């Protein structure tokens with residue numbers, strides 16, 4: 365059976381969930397979105413995702429025509445209507461239907477879509493063996509352009525990086541900032557551990573402030589592990605004891621090779637393993653009820 369999609373105030377079968385070709389989300393990538401996950405009837409950190417959606421919209425001067433409460437209800441209702449207790453949820457708000465010019469003022473009203481489906485998990489094997497990643501030529505957008513803090517519908521920067529990783533035959537790409545500091549991966553944040561200290565790039569360098577990233581920082585501190593949000597270079601990662609990525613879909617996934625340098629002993633490390641366990645516990649009760 366097909367999915368029921370929330371589209372501008374109605375639930376419609378997926379074959380009928382259609383958006384105008386004049387929507388500026390389609391024509392220009394003018395819009396914002398969220399990727400959210402529900403575990404056993406709880407939408408993980410829904411408030412943080414909704415807040416980030418509204419912040420992204422604010423940054424591009426897009427007024428979402430719903431209150432945050434209403435938007436949260438839309439997310440839960442979409443799960444309910446599709447009988448999903450474990451789900452991957454996509455919320456999309458685009459500028460709406462306009463004319464062929466760029467001018468967002470000509471767009472009638474934002475298009476609001478919510479989709480929820482069962483999640484396709486990463487192969488379990490990868491959590492044991494770890495990923496092989498590279499740094500790619502495409503740099504992360506500069507903050508003075510489309511700020512990477514905005515989860516906008518324009519993901520070409522990340523898609524170019526993903527292609528470069530695929531060309532090199534590896535699973536994921538690390539994007540550097542314009543200055544050459546490590547920023548993040550194409551759809552995940554990045555962490556390292558060295559001598560018992562956990563480090564991750566500071567968000568002011570230009571990256572998405574991941575909900576998973578924030579949760580992992582909290583979990584590490586709860587364990588009494590020192591966490592630094594700082595400026596990190598490729599060298600810091602080459603010489604790390606451990607490295608992992610964080611994201612809604614991946615949760616925490618280990619990295620064992622960067623630009624052909626083996627990280628630590630080439631196997632997922634103990635801090636990663638402890639934090640993944642903590643995270644999997646956290647998602648059991650840190651969420652909004654569907």
Ligand code: PXG
Nearest residue numbers: 550551552553572574575576577611612613
């Ligand atoms: N950085 C970027 C650029 C992202 O797009 C993250 C980090 C991790 O953020 P969260 O809040 O999820 O911890 C993201 C979000 C997918 C997919 O289907 C994933 C994202 C975006 C778009 C699609 O895998 N990740």
